[in-house]
Amino acid sequence: MAMADAGPLMRRYEGAARGRGVAAAGWRLCLAHRFEERRQPYCASDVPLADVLRHVGLGLRYFRWWYKKTRLEKKYPFIDLLSAIPLQQIYGCPLGGIGGGTITRGWRGEFCRWQLNPGIYHYETVIADQFTVCLRRKGQTVYQQVLSVEKPSTLQGWNWGYCGRYAFYHALYPRAWTVYELPGQNVVLTCRQVSPVIPHDYQDSSLPVGVFIWEVENGNDEDVDVSIMFSLQNGTGTKEDKRGGHWNEPFTFEKEGKQVAGVLLHHCTEVNPFTLAISAREKAGTGVTHFTAFNPTGSGKEVWQDLLQDGRLDSPAGRSTPTEKGEVVAAAVCASCTVPARGHRTLKLALAWDMPCVHFGSKEKLHLRRYTRYFSSKGDAAPALSHYALTRYEEWEKKIDAWQKPILENSHLPPWYKSALFNELYFLTDGGTIWVELPPDCCAEDVQGPAGAGLSQLLPVLREYGRFAYLEGQEYRMYNTYDVHFYASFALIMLWPKLQISLQYDIAVTVVNEDVQPRQYLMRGQTAQVKLKNVVPHDIGEPDDEPWQRVNAYLIHDTASWKDLNLKFVLQVYRDYYLTHDSLYLRDMWPVCQAVMESELKFDTDNDGLIENGGFADQTYDAWVVTGASAYCGGLWLAAVCMMCKMADVLGDGETLRKYTAILQKGKEAFERLLWNGKYYNYDSSESVTSSSIMSDQCAGQWFLGACGLGQGQFEVFPKSHVVSALKTIFEKNVMGFAGGTMGAVNGMTPDGVPDTSSIQSNEVWIGVVYALAATMIQEGLVQEGFHTAEGCYRTVWERLGMAFQTPEAYCEKKVFRSLAYMRPLSIWSMQLALESRASQAPAPTEPTQANSLNP
Numbered sequence: 096m097a098m099a100d101a102g103p104l105m106r107r108y109e110g111a112a113r114g115r116g117v118a119a120a121g122w123r124l125c126l127a128h129r130f131e132e133r134r135q136p137y138c139a140s141d142v143p144l145a146d147v148l149r150h151v152g153l154g155l156r157y158f159r160w161w162y163k164k165t166r167l168e169k170k171y172p173f174i175d176l177l178s179a180i181p182l183q184q185i186y187g188c189p190l191g192g193i194g195g196g197t198i199t200r201g202w203r204g205e206f207c208r209w210q211l212n213p214g215i216y217h218y219e220t221v222i223a224d225q226f227t228v229c230l231r232r233k234g235q236t237v238y239q240q241v242l243s244v245e246k247p248s249t250l251q252g253w254n255w256g257y258c259g260r261y262a263f264y265h266a267l268y269p270r271a272w273t274v275y276e277l278p279g280q281n282v283v284l285t286c287r288q289v290s291p292v293i294p295h296d297y298q299d300s301s302l303p304v305g306v307f308i309w310e311v312e313n314g315n316d317e318d319v320d321v322s323i324m325f326s327l328q329n330g331t332g333t334k335e336d337k338r339g340g341h342w343n344e345p346f347t348f349e350k351e352g353k354q355v356a357g358v359l360l361h362h363c364t365e366v367n368p369f370t371l372a373i374s375a376r377e378k379a380g381t382g383v384t385h386f387t388a389f390n391p392t393g394s395g396k397e398v399w400q401d402l403l404q405d406g407r408l409d410s411p412a413g414r415s416t417p418t419e420k421g422e423v424v425a426a427a428v429c430a431s432c433t434v435p436a437r438g439h440r441t442l443k444l445a446l447a448w449d450m451p452c453v454h455f456g457s458k459e460k461l462h463l464r465r466y467t468r469y470f471s472s473k474g475d476a477a478p479a480l481s482h483y484a485l486t487r488y489e490e491w492e493k494k495i496d497a498w499q500k501p502i503l504e505n506s507h508l509p510p511w512y513k514s515a516l517f518n519e520l521y522f523l524t525d526g527g528t529i530w531v532e533l534p535p536d537c538c539a540e541d542v543q544g545p546a547g548a549g550l551s552q553l554l555p556v557l558r559e560y561g562r563f564a565y566l567e568g569q570e571y572r573m574y575n576t577y578d579v580h581f582y583a584s585f586a587l588i589m590l591w592p593k594l595q596i597s598l599q600y601d602i603a604v605t606v607v608n609e610d611v612q613p614r615q616y617l618m619r620g621q622t623a624q625v626k627l628k629n630v631v632p633h634d635i636g637e638p639d640d641e642p643w644q645r646v647n648a649y650l651i652h653d654t655a656s657w658k659d660l661n662l663k664f665v666l667q668v669y670r671d672y673y674l675t676h677d678s679l680y681l682r683d684m685w686p687v688c689q690a691v692m693e694s695e696l697k698f699d700t701d702n703d704g705l706i707e708n709g710g711f712a713d714q715t716y717d718a719w720v721v722t723g724a725s726a727y728c729g730g731l732w733l734a735a736v737c738m739m740c741k742m743a744d745v746l747g748d749g750e751t752l753r754k755y756t757a758i759l760q761k762g763k764e765a766f767e768r769l770l771w772n773g774k775y776y777n778y779d780s781s782e783s784v785t786s787s788s789i790m791s792d793q794c795a796g797q798w799f800l801g802a803c804g805l806g807q808g809q810f811e812v813f814p815k816s817h818v819v820s821a822l823k824t825i826f827e828k829n830v831m832g833f834a835g836g837t838m839g840a841v842n843g844m845t846p847d848g849v850p851d852t853s854s855i856q857s858n859e860v861w862i863g864v865v866y867a868l869a870a871t872m873i874q875e876g877l878v879q880e881g882f883h884t885a886e887g888c889y890r891t892v893w894e895r896l897g898m899a900f901q902t903p904e905a906y907c908e909k910k911v912f913r914s915l916a917y918m919r920p921l922s923i924w925s926m927q928l929a930l931e932s933r934a935s936q937a938p939a940p941t942e943p944t945q946a947n948s949l950n951p
């Protein structure tokens with residue numbers, strides 16, 4: 096019987112179980128689901144001839160650079176255009192907190208995406224990493240099954256091929272549930288996976304752990320003995336697993352009368368060695384046993400038979416011998432209890448990984464992960480981490496509930512939105528994220544460089560909250576790509592504001608410093624220095640080098656002449672101040688804002704109060720040329736000028752206030768004159784064929800103004816009627832006029848309703864831009880339109896294309912996508928900010944029953 100609320104993803108479900116404590120909202124699918132459409136990454140053969148001709152120079156320069164990087168220097172390139180990651184429609188919630196590495200499980204239960212070395216991903220499903228259930232009645236094993244639908248060629252002695260039609264997966268990040276009906280057994284298992292991702296928590300949120308709470312429901316009239324065995328390979332499925340020298344050992348850890356037991360798997364690599372720990376909570380009525388070492392490439396019979404015999408493992412004492420070269424080793428831990436007739440019991444297991452000190456690719460500096468503030472940094476913390484996770488997860492869940500509940504219980508919000516909002520957050524942990532401590536002996540000079548002395552709170556902030564960085568995308572390996580973080584930053588400032596503040600301090604330091612090293616830029620072939628003083632960098636470096644130390648890994652364009660980066664800094668500074676009221680931050684950032692605005696003013700070449708783009712792709716749309724005044728950069732500019740006025744006012748800087756008030760006055764007039772066409776703002780003022788393109792992101796400036804309570808009344812920058820008309824035009828053309836209104840908004844649309852194919856990126860949908868656009872619509876009262884716009888992206892990515900937990904930067908209407916697991920979609924949190932601020936502005940209800948004003 097199918098479930099009453101089953102959507103298309105649950106079509107194959109034949110079970111009746113609903114599981115125990117499964118959230119109502121989220122992303123749910125049957126383990127037997129198959130996605131019908133399978134897309135390909137964008138590659139050279141997809142490039143239209145005109146673009147091939149336009150980009151031949153780039154292609155050749157890139158290839159030369161790529162060859163040197165990968166073949167001679169043996170490094171990962173920051174973007175590997177020659178080998179995009181193929182789409183695997185398998186991913187579910189990642190395990191782990193922020194910045195300690197992540198291990199992603201698939202929705203079918205596999206352990207399949209690994210990021211233990213910071214920023215570097217391995218996409219290997221490790222087949223030995225499984226949960227197995229054993230049921231016994233009256234002292235006899237009656238059922239033993241690996242809870243996996245796989246039928247692998249290794250571990251042939253195990254009973255594989257669980258029927259996926261009797262199970263479903265439900266994700267609501269940072270938790271996920273898998274509900275298994277055990278055919279013929281009248282037993283239902285619900286595995287709840289919990290990671291410590293807790294807003295406003297800067298301690299437990301950093302822990303490299305995940306907990307699996309197994310709820311066992313016995314529908315029989317007799318007791319059943321249940322064991323859950325957790326097996327894990329020593330490693331991540333790469334060739335390193337076979338290098339030799341790895342070993343396992345059992346452990347128990349007791350504190351405050353609570354005990355956990357399990358196995359440590361020491362992975363002894365030269366660089367970034369780590370220890371994995373599988374464990375379970377041991378208490379009256381729950382026994383924990385283990386199997387220290389087995390060969391996961393063999394039949395696995397020794398483990399299977401051991402469990403089959405009595406529902407327990409042998410539990411030998413002592414460590415295993417270190418592996419020989421070529422040999423792989425695995426371990427298992429098993430938790431067992433008796434579930435009374437018609438009763439229910441819980442078994443608690445955990446996975447922890449301890450890689451406290453990390454080197455990036457350059458191996459120049461040793462970094463201590465954030466969690467070493469609370470746990471040992473000697474590589475021996477895995478037992479304590481396991482114990483902490485297994486004894487604290489209930490508190491984590493309470494906090495997660497308290498945070499999520501008001502949103503989940505708001506019946507005015509559509510279910511898809513609740514899923515999108517929480518599940519897109521996965522990228523904050525699984526974006527190659529790293530969160531490190533400042534070394535205790537670190538002096539000001541080390542952090543601020545030769546020129547960062549004016550930042551009074553730099554050291555206190557970094558000492559207290561550490562340093563945070565996440566990748567632009569799992570395929571675009573640049574940390575804190577700033578033009579993109581602009582969109583994603585809403586998630587950080589709303590949920591972990593101190594990390595956003597810390598990140599901003601890091602950017603501020605790079606602004607005031609420079610890197611005079613010359614290099615060639617690939618798009619146009621010119622040579623220029625890596626980083627100019629008083630401009631915002633594109634990124635703070637790449638994982639295969641030394642981030643923070645060497646910035647601007649991106650060398651497609653010289654971003655010193657990009658028009659959006661400096662503005663995005665100013666906009667974020669004020670937005671952060673508006674949301675946190677942190678006036679020390681504002682004071683520190685003010686001179687930096689002034690400096691970058693001075694640099695930006697040079698782009699107003701005709702002195703009309705409005706900056707001009709340079710006739711190349713000089714902003715986040717880095718393959719879409721802009722010439723002259725533009726809706727996107729011009730709009731960001733005016734918003735930033737407005738915020739400069741606001742900040743000058745707050746700080747009592749009259750001279751600067753006067754200066755930017757005058758610029759704003761002139762600039763607004765120029766913007767309207769040069770770009771407003773009666774319905775929307777033109778793409779640019781160059782009067783080329785594509786000047787009149789309708790850009791979905793044309794109201795980005797208004798988006799940020801609205802998020803900061805500006806953009807209207809005294810602080811109106813763009814006439815309200817123009818903003819609303821532009822948004823309605825985008826909705827009509829870019830949303831409803833594209834793919835039947837079901838795929839979000841295409842970046843560029845010609846006025847006659849055909850997507851703008853003048854560049855690769857104008858013809859794409861950028862999911863993060865669409866969520867930002869939806870937020871802008873909500874801010875301006877076009878709430879239904881906003882939800883409809885965003886829904887198209889969610890349904891396309893999560894339900895149709897099978898890209899859960901890897902939302903890409905972009906897709907086209909047909910066939911292709913670009914850059915999986917990308918930062919920008921975190922902008923969905925700006926929708927939430929817009930909704931919350933609408934709710935707080937709504938007039939107090941006159942009737943007592945008006946429950947909630949978040950009414951889409």
Ligand SMILES: CC(C)CCC[C@@H](C)[C@H]1CC[C@H]2[C@@H]3CC=C4C[C@@H](O[C@@H]5O[C@H](CO)[C@@H](O)[C@H](O)[C@H]5O)CC[C@]4(C)[C@H]3CC[C@]12C
Nearest residue numbers: 139142147150151153154176578649651715716717718904
């Ligand atoms: C001569 C060949 C046969 C054909 C060559 C065509 C190629 C040169 C182009 C085909 C696809 C282009 C790339 C598309 C995307 C890119 C991403 C960009 O990096 C980041 O992109 C974000 C936008 O998505 C941006 O906001 C971030 O700041 C960037 O960090 C870099 C350019 C490019 C790689 C682009 C380059 C040209 C093609 C490879």
